[in-house]
Amino acid sequence: MRFESTALDGDVTQITLTGRLDIAGTQAIEQPFSFATTVRVAKIVVDLSGVTFLASIGIRLLMTSARGQANRGGRLVLAAPQPLVRQVLETAGIDQLIPVVADVETARASLAG
Amino acid sequence: MTDRFRFHCLKLDGTPAAIGAASAWLRSLGSRHGLSDEDLFHLDLCASELVTNVVDYAYGGKAGEIRLELLLDQATATLTVIDAGPPFDPLSQPAPPQPGSLQEAPDGGLGLHLVRQLASVVHYERGDGRNRVTVRIGDEQPRPDRPGGSPAAAHDPPTHWDKLGERDRLALDSICGAGLFRGASRGDVDAIVAHCELRDCSAGEVLLRAGERRRCVLLPLVGRLEVHLDDPQSSFHIDVAAGECVGELSVIDGSAISAWVVAGEAGRLLVIPEAVFLGPLLAVPAIARNLLAMLSERMRRGNDQIVARVRAALELESLQRELDLARQIQSSMLPAAPIFPHGAGIECRGFMRAARQVGGDFYDAFPVGDQRFFVAVGDVCSKGTPAALFMVRTLTLLRSEALRPETDAELQLARLAARCNDLLSQTNEAQQFVTLFCAIIDVRAGCIHHVNAGHNRPLLLLPDTPPMFLAGPRNPIAGMVPGLKYSAGRDEFPPGSLLLMYTDGITEADAGGGNLFGDDALLALMEGGGAASSVDACIERVIAAVDAFAAAEPQSDDITLLAVRRP
Numbered sequence: 001m002r003f004e005s006t007a008l009d010g011d012v013t014q015i016t017l018t019g020r021l022d023i024a025g026t027q028a029i030e031q032p033f034s035f036a037t038t039v040r041v042a043k044i045v046v047d048l049s050g051v052t053f054l055a056s057i058g059i060r061l062l063m064t065s066a067r068g069q070a071n072r073g074g075r076l077v078l079a080a081p082q083p084l085v086r087q088v089l090e091t092a093g094i095d096q097l098i099p100v101v102a103d104v105e106t107a108r109a110s111l112a113g
Numbered sequence: 114m115t116d117r118f119r120f121h122c123l124k125l126d127g128t129p130a131a132i133g134a135a136s137a138w139l140r141s142l143g144s145r146h147g148l149s150d151e152d153l154f155h156l157d158l159c160a161s162e163l164v165t166n167v168v169d170y171a172y173g174g175k176a177g178e179i180r181l182e183l184l185l186d187q188a189t190a191t192l193t194v195i196d197a198g199p200p201f202d203p204l205s206q207p208a209p210p211q212p213g214s215l216q217e218a219p220d221g222g223l224g225l226h227l228v229r230q231l232a233s234v235v236h237y238e239r240g241d242g243r244n245r246v247t248v249r250i251g252d253e254q255p256r257p258d259r260p261g262g263s264p265a266a267a268h269d270p271p272t273h274w275d276k277l278g279e280r281d282r283l284a285l286d287s288i289c290g291a292g293l294f295r296g297a298s299r300g301d302v303d304a305i306v307a308h309c310e311l312r313d314c315s316a317g318e319v320l321l322r323a324g325e326r327r328r329c330v331l332l333p334l335v336g337r338l339e340v341h342l343d344d345p346q347s348s349f350h351i352d353v354a355a356g357e358c359v360g361e362l363s364v365i366d367g368s369a370i371s372a373w374v375v376a377g378e379a380g381r382l383l384v385i386p387e388a389v390f391l392g393p394l395l396a397v398p399a400i401a402r403n404l405l406a407m408l409s410e411r412m413r414r415g416n417d418q419i420v421a422r423v424r425a426a427l428e429l430e431s432l433q434r435e436l437d438l439a440r441q442i443q444s445s446m447l448p449a450a451p452i453f454p455h456g457a458g459i460e461c462r463g464f465m466r467a468a469r470q471v472g473g474d475f476y477d478a479f480p481v482g483d484q485r486f487f488v489a490v491g492d493v494c495s496k497g498t499p500a501a502l503f504m505v506r507t508l509t510l511l512r513s514e515a516l517r518p519e520t521d522a523e524l525q526l527a528r529l530a531a532r533c534n535d536l537l538s539q540t541n542e543a544q545q546f547v548t549l550f551c552a553i554i555d556v557r558a559g560c561i562h563h564v565n566a567g568h569n570r571p572l573l574l575l576p577d578t579p580p581m582f583l584a585g586p587r588n589p590i591a592g593m594v595p596g597l598k599y600s601a602g603r604d605e606f607p608p609g610s611l612l613l614m615y616t617d618g619i620t621e622a623d624a625g626g627g628n629l630f631g632d633d634a635l636l637a638l639m640e641g642g643g644a645a646s647s648v649d650a651c652i653e654r655v656i657a658a659v660d661a662f663a664a665a666e667p668q669s670d671d672i673t674l675l676a677v678r679r680p
Contacts, residue, residue, distance in 0.1 A: 022161055023132050053136075053154065055161045056224035067215045084154045091230045092223055097215045 001025035002050070005036045012043045012111050014104065018050030021058025030061060037076060038068035045107040049080035054088045066098045079107035119146060120308040120389050125164070125179040127172035127196070135160045135181055139192070146185040152251045155231045156190050159248045162224035163194040163203070171198025171244065184388040191234075191388065193247040201244055202237045203228070240326035281311055284334035284355075284381060292356025293332060293407070296399040305394050310384040314376040319345050321360055321374035326367075328387035332358040336380015345373040352377065361404065364390050436498070440467070443475075443501050446508060452478045458556045459486050462648040464656065464674040473500030474616050474671035475508055479515070484556040485522065487515045490568065490614040490675050491549045494590075503537075503545045503592075510536055511551065522553040522562040523601040530564045530588060530599035537592035546592035550614055554606055554677060561606040564599055566591045569617055572639055574651075576609035580639035582632070583612070611645045611678040618672035619655065622663040630662050648676035 001019035008014050015036055019025050037044055046062065048054075066076040078100045081089060089095050101107045123138050125131035136157050143153045160181070167179050180195040203225045212218040229235055232248035239245070285302060288294050294302050311334070314320060320338065321327055331338065338353040353359050353374075363370045364387045376382075385394060395401050444465070452461040463476045473493030481487040489511055493500040510533045519525035529551060537547065550571060552563040563571075563583065567590030570582040585602030606612070615635075622630040638644065638658050644651045652674050659672065 020136075022136060023129060023165060053157060055158060055165070056227055057165070059223060063215065063218055067218070070215055084151060088158065088227065088231075091227055093211045097212065097218055 001028040003029040003032050005032070008045075008108065010043070010108070010112050012045060012108055014045045014047060014108075016047040016050065020053040021051055021061070022053055022055045023057050025053075026055075026057045026061050033061060034065060034068075037065035038072075041072045041074040042069065043074060043111040044069060044076040045104055045111065046076065046078050047080055047104050048078055048085060049082065049104075051085050052082065054081075054085045056092070059089070059092050059094055062098065063094065075111060077101060077107040077110060079104045119183075119185045120386060120392075121183045121185075123181045123183075125181070127168050127175070127177035127179050129168055131168060131179055132161055132164045135164045135179075138181070139183065139190075142183060142185065143190060146190075148185070148188070148190060148251070152188070152190060156192060156250045159228045159232050159250065160192060160194070162228050163246055163248070165224060166201075166203065167194065167196040167198060167244075171196045171201060182386070182388060184392055186392055189249060189251040191247060191249045193245055193388075195243050195245050197243050200239050202239070203246055204235060204237045281334065281381065288332075288334060288356035290356075292354065293358050293400060293403050294356065295403050297397050297403075298399075301397045301400070305385070305389060305397075306383065308389045308393070309386065312382050312384060314380055314382050316376055316378045318376045319373060320376060320382070321370050321372075323371060323373050324369050326369050327360060327363060330358050330360045330364055330385040330387075330390045331374065332356065332383040332385060333376075334381045334383050337377040338380075339375045339377045341373040341375060342371075345375050350375075355380075357407065358385075358404075361390065361408075439498060439501055443472070443504070446505065447476060448478050453480070453486065458484055458679070459554060460648045460678045460680055461486070461488065462652055462676050464652050464672075466668065466672045468618070468668045468671050472671035473504050474618065474673035475504045476614070476673055476675040477508060477511060478675065478677065479512070481515055481553060486554045486556070486677070487551070488554065488612075488614065488675060488677050489515075489549065489551040490571075490616060490673060491547050492568070492616040492618075492671070492673070493545060493547045495543070495545050499543055499545065503541075503543075503547065507533065507537060507547050507549070507591075511549075515551075515553075522555060523603060526551055526553060526562055526564040526601040527599045530566050530591065530601075531597060534566070534589075534591040534597050534599070535595045538595035541592055544593070546590045548590050548616075552612065552614075552677075554612075554679075556679065559605060559607050559679075561604050561610075561612065562601055563604070564588065564601040566599065569615060569620060571615070572613040572635065573604065574611040574613070574639055574645040575605070576607065576645075580636055580644075582636070606679060608679045609645065611648070611651060611676060613639070613651055613655070614675040614677075615655070616671060616673040618668075618670040619659055619674065621670060622659045622672070623666050623669055624663050625666050630659055634658070634662070645678070648678050651676045651678075 004016040006014045013036065017029065062078065069076045076098060078098055080103045081100060086100065089100055099110060101110060121142055125134055139156050139160050140153060143156055164179060171177065177197055182193040184191040206222060206225055208226055209222040228248060232250055234249035236247040285306060289297065289299055289302055320331055333353060333355045335355060338359055339350040340353060340359060341347045341350045359374050360370060447463060447465060450462060452463065453459055461478045465474055465476065473495060476490045478486065478488045491507055493503045514529040514532050530549065548568040549566040550568040552561050554561050563585055565585060566588045572580055573583045574580045583604065586600035588599045589597055620630055620632050620635055638654060644654055655674055
């Protein structure tokens, strides 16, 4: 599981996750991901295009971060999930709580406002 | 047909590492089988969630075993996760409500929610101290809109085929001709056996326990199994020969095993897992037909047993009805009270209580002329229906003989006894006989004529005289030897006299341990007056005394009394 954080224009942070968000994968990125997404107010795009598997523990991490950011007044958008990952997000009802968009560009555009 | 399925299992210890190991195992098997990416993803997800659940909750960090069973069949994957933790039914957990906002969203319950949404079937069962959660991924029929749901790829030869010894190969050769695998191709049998366990069993080893829920079918390859219905030590059992199987009903209907299965001798067993039995094994037409034939044979055998039992019950009931009828006929043949009308110059009362449904005792009393009354008591030597039939013959003969016109009562009684003896002795293959006491009371002459054919001597109560046993000639019992002569006797029978006739059911009433009522007790009972005051008082006194004496024991013989008195 890989974690990359990139600062983009317009005070947007892009976090790119690659690999399986199962228990081991989630545990591997939990600390940096939480740090990057919750310690300060930010506009965050989480690029999920490299995520090949998503289990409930991964969903919980995404939700915790999104909730933390929302509590501070920031925003978090999920971008470019693979179809099966998207299906899991929808099945869990996460797309109703966290914006899920088709690609990083759309995410950046939605955060720019 | 059998080349499209694979059955696998994996044991894991209940640590977090198990979750990743389960995923890797399933992914590898699933992709080799040709599962679609979507099904693989869902299988992986369900396994991750279920195994995570077991690791977190069932074992809570402690050591415990997790077993995974995977059946890959066409485009379907059926996964069972088994743990020995406390009972936990994931299906009983409520689905988490769709939260209105991130703040409300619950953290728990999501994993099981995903499992329930993504698996086409989710099933929970508790048994043998284990939780078993089964999920099915993919449809039974591959959907056209799912290009990944293609039939399985071609298969490697069965994984542990090479491990089979020469002995097992020979045993398999022989069972292909019999039992469950009769007529199945060797290829089909080999493919099934490859997914089964082969093991030795020792003589007397208990293989299945009644009341248990086992998920396998046992098939002896070598040796014989015994099915015990009551307990494993019971002597009655049904044999299961090599090639036949046991445990299939429990697997088919999911109920507990109904009997004990014990190895009758040391042998070799094929243990067929439930998934293999219900899936690929039954998919082989010859095997399915053999199983049906075996079940219908057992059902028919069961039906035959039921029919036999019902028939026996009906026969018993019908016999019971016939005996009841015989008893009714028999008691209707005895004279009913009042035997003689009031003012006839004589009082008479009879009493009979049969020890069995129908008895061999009888009594009779009827007028045979002007102021002459015939009375008789008899006891047929055997019991039950043959005795009753002999008794009926005797009674009929007595009646016809007693009613012959004859003025000399003594002569008449002697001839009556002799003729009864002659007629009963003919056609008496059963070698039965009867003891008889007959008397004619001549009220006008104030005397009693009597003949005794081997019977207990009656009690005579004369006014102002101590009770005594009636004296008179003794004659042989009737019915055994024809052509005998019988002698009769005569005694005074003035007003106030009472004659008590009885059978040995009275004097031989048993209080237990051979302690019999006896003649002396009967005689003593008649002393001190009162007994002679009426026939009713006399009989009631005897019955009460005998019942009190033998209260602890069941009545072993018919009890009969006949009292006749001149008022």
